[in-house]
Amino acid sequence: MNYPVWYVPTFGGGVLIALVAIIHVFVSHFAVGGGLYLVMTEWKGIREQDQSIIVFVQKHTKFFLLLTMVFGGLTGVAIWFIISLIHPAATSLLIHTFVFGWAAEWVFFLVEIVALFIYFYTFGRMDDHTHQTIGWIYFGAAWMSLFLINGIIDFMLTPGTWLANHNFWDGFFNPTFWPSLFFRSFMSFMLAGCYGFITATFLEAGQTRHKMIRYSGIWALISLALSVPAGWWYISVLPEKARGLVGGVSPTIARAATVAAVSLAVLTGVVILLILLNPKKARTRVLTVIVMVAAMGYMGAFEWTREAARRPYVINDVMYSNGILKEEVEQITQKGFLKTAKWVQNIEVTKDNQLEAGRELFLHQCFACHTVGGFNNDIIGRTKNMSYGAMQKYLATIHEKRYFMPPLVGNVAELKALAAYIAAGLHKKPLTEDAVAVGDRGKNLFDNNCAPCHAAGVLKPKMAGWSKEKIRTSLDILPALNPAMPDYSAPTADKNAMSGYLHSLNNIGSAAAPPKEQGAALFEDNCAPCHGFDVLKPKVSGWSKAKIRAALDKLSALNPGMPDYTGAAAEKDSLADYMVKQAGGAK
């Protein structure tokens, strides 16, 4: 709201950040752990007076230099560029709060560059002791970079007592600082071992190659083993909300956890294989690729979880992902979002500008996490089951029902405008208020959607003798019946209501009974946003009404991703009624 938004509808910035961040993390952790690996391995070579090891280290240093300094350094700059583009307000807050932390990190970056250049260019031209010292300086500076960045990244998830006093050090040494520092350090050593394989596979077969592979494998394995308790420690110090998200409330984190577990297993297995066996060169390469992919999966899952665990915030408890400060919410709600925001053209919602105003609200409040017709978290796909009325209800409690989304910040007119933009602007659905209205709902829908081309009287004879199911099915395939007819892309409940109405034209007295209609409407408002009945049907088929009714009392226990149903008992009864009928279960 304070800043403009980089708006490419089908393309969300979040994916871009995640992509570059995972690549960067994968290289920059290597830049730290690899420093230790280089000096330790060089030392091994010196101790054992084995020139082949020194040659290996020198080769590895060249690879290391080209990868970490060029690619690692620049992807770091890239992250800075991207976050300032996608999250300008948060970047500004972080930069202002931690400017001297960043500045100190820059000094270490400078020391790293000088040390690495000298280390690389003086192999064999400097006495061992000094050369080793330079290597240690490199590692020290690289690890200090990690130390500093770690504090700032963790601050975003757990700002801790900074919230109260805005003290630099309290924000820096925040609750997840130490576990994360340990975890990241072990990760970086683990990666160093994995990258060691790469250079090793280029060695000629023979003694040294397998020796270096075994050596790197042991590095990776020990560090990997140590990273697991550190990761556990990390999760255990998370604040309650974030732990809930990590524990399954967030669907994307649940996916990440699976990736992490699989990667961990594969990584361990393949590394052990590489240590124990002495595979041929070609096989070693294949295995190395698998190791790298698995290591990336493990790290990527961690980073993804860390990012997602602070949702809906970009800085936990301070600023939402869409740049709105938590402390401003109340004031903005009173004044109206559009009046407070800077980068909007519609200040007041009117009948004429409703859709445009809704679009601006979407842009500033939802686009941070939702694309429009894109591949990531597409809002069109996610709202296809919702009518205008359902959308309004959903938005009113969006944060309460789905903690990982920020509340809609704005007044009632703005809420309606956003709902209208999604329902009518994106889906071309009618803007009728009465989602819960019973009785004539089907007729209303017919009047709005079909009557413009053919009145009910014209259709009636054509459908004589049709069963309700047949009518219902045909509503799904209108263009197939007649190519001139557009698809009727309405929520299932709407189609049900309409088919009930159409059926009643030829079968007087058989219109759907009100209680069932109410259940359908409730389902549409409260459940369909996440899963249409078609998804649920196989799961609850065969359930008794009592079982369904009981389940409605403990939804969050069934799946931590589901919010509890907060409606009255009578509502739950009619919902259960509806569901049991739909599923064809026992009474």
Place this chain on the structure above:
Amino acid sequence: MNPASLIPTADTLTAHWGWFQFLLMLTFPLHLFAMNAMLGTALSAFICHVLPERPYRELSHELSKALPFMVAFTINLGVAPLLFVNVLYGHLLYTSTVLMGLFWLAVVPLLIIAYYLAYIYDFSYIKLGSLAVYVVLAVLLLLMSVGFIFSNNMTMMISPASWLRWFATPDGTLLNLADPALLPRYLHIMTGSLAVGGLCVALYSSTVLKLDSSLVKAGTRLGMQLFTWLTALQVLVGTWFLLTLPGEVMKRFMGNNMFSTGLLVTGILLAVATIITGYKRKVMATLLLTIPLIYVMSFIRDSVRTGYLVPYFDMTKVPANMQWSPLVFFLMTLVLGLVVIVWMLSKLPVFRKS
């Protein structure tokens, strides 16, 4: 719509603004030196490929070895001033960054490609054969295009009037091309950079390469000629730039603001002096005049920015909430880092022999 209403609120500073201004003005010229040396090295190496005499061919080989270092230090030394610009002008910078998002992000791949090409040029100089000239030309053009993107962002961020275009074009494809000062400004800084880069090549040839007298001669001649001619050309480009500035900004340098006017006069005098010493191929004297000249130019640049922002933003009014300990921590880190760097350099074989 009044563009001033679009300007985001600036965040609270954690130290007096003067500290950030000081650090910005301290580190930005360092970035300029490195950047100039980098561009000058690339340009000189390219010219060397075109010239037929033998010493030039060897000179380009020598320059190829230096180029990756220059790229590394240009980037590193760019991080610090960019950080301090983020602190002082972040709310403006991020806004124009969003407007030109696509181009801004392009900086990274452009730099990565240029950087790797510089390494290919260095490590595979011999293997490349006649291709080398194209590689170094590509490096030069890529780096200059990065400069163009920066010029756009640095000028768009101080022109809120141009921001209204976002409402029609929010997809991050805007540039500041309509600004009449953009092109002369970019040419001004590129001409200056390549000139100073020439000087750096002359310096490099006359110090590091001092073992081979034909190289010293070739490098010094090429570098100083570049410097002198480009600086002479700069008198024209600089005047053009000055004349395209908005009236109020230009008048700062014509007597409305004594400090800025003094800077410009000093800058011109220094530039004329360097043209003379450059013409006489006096490397050290030219260098000693150029170092203050670059600082003066950085201050002029800063005054231009302040001038543009007069109707919109005054950094002295941004609230500050002083926290000393992080600042002290940084300054200590800086001193320690510099000591360690000097120690490491002192261990280099080149310095140990002499």
